[in-house]
Amino acid sequence: MNDQQLTTLFAESDLSGQPDLPPDYLPALLSRARRSVRQRRLVTMLAAAAVVLIALGLTAVVRPHATSLPPADRHSGTPTIPDRIAPYSRLTGEVAASPPGRALMIYEYGSGELFNEWQSLALSADGDVYRQLGAVAERRQWLLSPDGRTVILAEDARATTALTLLDLTTGKVREVRLPEASGVVLLAVSPDGRQVAYSSAPLPEDMSAGNSIEFQNAQLGTLSVVDLTTGTVTAVPGYQPVVAASFSPDGRRLAIQAKRKISIITLGGGSAVPVDLPDEWGMAPQNAWSPDGTRLATTTWRTDSWQTLDGGTASAYVVDSWYGYGLVDLATGTHRQLNASTDTFLGWRDRDHAIVFAPSGLDNGDDEIAEVALDGGARTSLTRFDTGKTCELGSQTCQTLRLTVAAGLLPDLTTRPAGDPDRGPWPTWVWLVVGVPLLAVALVAALVVRRLRRRAAR
Numbered sequence: 001m002n003d004q005q006l007t008t009l010f011a012e013s014d015l016s017g018q019p020d021l022p023p024d025y026l027p028a029l030l031s032r033a034r035r036s037v038r039q040r041r042l043v044t045m046l047a048a049a050a051v052v053l054i055a056l057g058l059t060a061v062v063r064p065h066a067t068s069l070p071p072a073d074r075h076s077g078t079p080t081i082p083d084r085i086a087p088y089s090r091l092t093g094e095v096a097a098s099p100p101g102r103a104l105m106i107y108e109y110g111s112g113e114l115f116n117e118w119q120s121l122a123l124s125a126d127g128d129v130y131r132q133l134g135a136v137a138e139r140r141q142w143l144l145s146p147d148g149r150t151v152i153l154a155e156d157a158r159a160t161t162a163l164t165l166l167d168l169t170t171g172k173v174r175e176v177r178l179p180e181a182s183g184v185v186l187l188a189v190s191p192d193g194r195q196v197a198y199s200s201a202p203l204p205e206d207m208s209a210g211n212s213i214e215f216q217n218a219q220l221g222t223l224s225v226v227d228l229t230t231g232t233v234t235a236v237p238g239y240q241p242v243v244a245a246s247f248s249p250d251g252r253r254l255a256i257q258a259k260r261k262i263s264i265i266t267l268g269g270g271s272a273v274p275v276d277l278p279d280e281w282g283m284a285p286q287n288a289w290s291p292d293g294t295r296l297a298t299t300t301w302r303t304d305s306w307q308t309l310d311g312g313t314a315s316a317y318v319v320d321s322w323y324g325y326g327l328v329d330l331a332t333g334t335h336r337q338l339n340a341s342t343d344t345f346l347g348w349r350d351r352d353h354a355i356v357f358a359p360s361g362l363d364n365g366d367d368e369i370a371e372v373a374l375d376g377g378a379r380t381s382l383t384r385f386d387t388g389k390t391c392e393l394g395s396q397t398c399q400t401l402r403l404t405v406a407a408g409l410l411p412d413l414t415t416r417p418a419g420d421p422d423r424g425p426w427p428t429w430v431w432l433v434v435g436v437p438l439l440a441v442a443l444v445a446a447l448v449v450r451r452l453r454r455r456a457a458r
Contacts, residue, residue, distance in 0.1 A: 078412055079125035079406075081104055081369070084384060084418040085123070085385045085418075088110065088398045089130075092130050092131065093132065094133070095122065096136075098424035098425055100124040100129040101129065102148035103144065104409055105122075105144070105403060106121065106151060106403075108402045109121050109399070110391055113392060115392065125148050125406065127419075127422065137151070137153060139155070139157050140155055141156045145193035146189060146192075146193055146407045146408030147409070149167065149169055150168065151168065152228075153165075158203075159181040159203055160178060160181065161180075162177045163198075165228065176226060176228055176231050182200040183203045183213035184213070184217075185213065185214055185221060188247055191250070195228065196226050197223065197245040199217045199221030199224075199242045201216045201241075215304070215314075217242075218243050218317055219316050221242050221243070222236075222241075225254070242257065242258050243257050243301075243317055243318075245257070246283060246284075246296070248289055249289065252267060255283060259317050260277075262274065262276075262277060264330075275328060280301060281298050281335065282298065282301040284297035290351050292351045295351065297326075298325060298327060300319075301318065302320035303316070324338060344356060344357045344358075346405045347405050348410060348411075349410050352373060353373055355371055355410050356369070356370055357400075359400065366385065370382055383415065385398070
């Protein structure tokens with residue numbers, strides 16, 4: 001009934017027996033009626049908005065990233081690598097929330113040009129599954145077990161009291177205690193993943209530099225081997241400072257580098273066998289021993305010097321991979337430099353092929369992982385990293401650092417077309433950013449609805 005109909009109704013009614021209405025009664029009645037209609041509409045709109053926002057919030061919490069796939073098949077088959085590595089995403093989930101299964105590689109990805117924006121990532125060997133290692137990897141160095149199932153971590157900027165083991169198949173974390181707190185540098189994992197070789201030294205007085213522990217061990221580091229299953233730690237005396245190590249394929253011997261001298265020792269006792277290299281050359285810092293046991297990968301090393309707190313000078317022998325890598329034949333002692341000055345050695349495909357990382361050196365991404373024939377033959381690109389500016393709010397190209405591969409998976413590795421990345425459930429911070437405002441909106445909407453209903457009931 002509209003205003004005109006109401007006016008006609010009241011005009012034709014016999015009100016002779018009724019007291020006169022106040023002069024403003026009808027306008028007041030119409031005003032209250034209109035207000036009631038507006039309130040009902042507002043209540044309906046607020047309720048609908050609250051339902052929509054809460055539904056969106058639940059979607060953000062419960063569902064994975066909108067562009068992700070269902071959880072990948074984590075059954076261990078032939079390890080694969082996508083021909084393109086997925087770009088940076090702040091919405092990549094963590095191992096603890098959704099384990100990726102065995103990893104082909106772990107790496108640090110991001111940028112620090114304007115502000116630090118780095119992620120420690122694991123890429124599954126069985127699909128386009130990317131996960132952040134999470135808080136357990138913050139300010140820590142790492143090794144990846146040869147089967148890709150375990151990340152071994154040690155402190156990077158303070159004393160290490162225990163090695164931390166992150167299981168990529170379950171997301172669980174456990175610790176293996178060390179005999180004493182010290183500055184630790186992780187060196188190598190045995191082929192069966194049971195033993196870890198590491199160097200240790202007292203913490204330096206000056207911890208201002210980010211690599212203080214690394215440099216301290218390059219001067220004073222002593223060698224130890226820890227059994228991850230029993231927790232037994234065995235010191236290996238007679239070699240100092242130890243700067244690199246690699247287990248033999250059967251895990252019974254260890255190639256170690258103390259300063260510029262390389263020796264092969266038998267674990268548990270036995271005489272050492274020296275390995276001679278040209279000046280400025282030493283062992284590759286990871287996965288140096290070939291799968292057939294006949295070769296060691298090499299790279300260039302240099303001496304770095306710096307001033308100490310007391311005004312003196314200290315020096316240490318450190319990796320200088322700008323001049324590429326090479327190999328030494330353990331049977332003949334012959335060393336050969338390979339003509340690939342920009343490559344960093346990652347591991348062995350087989351006796352005659354290496355897997356290397358080649359940074360582009362340009363501000364456009366496009367870093368590459370490649371397979372190289374060591375006889376000077378073909379070079380095959382396995383994958384390339386993103387070339388877009390996806391870091392620092394789209395202003396910078398992302399960089400790849402600290403890339404480590406699962407050495408035991410490389411012999412069977414195949415390349416496949418990249419699919420849509422499975423990034424897992426959104427990280428906790430996204431839940432907070434989305435969920436807290438939604439909760440506030442829902443609460444305000446509920447209060448408004450309650451107040452409006454009370455007014456309408458009066």
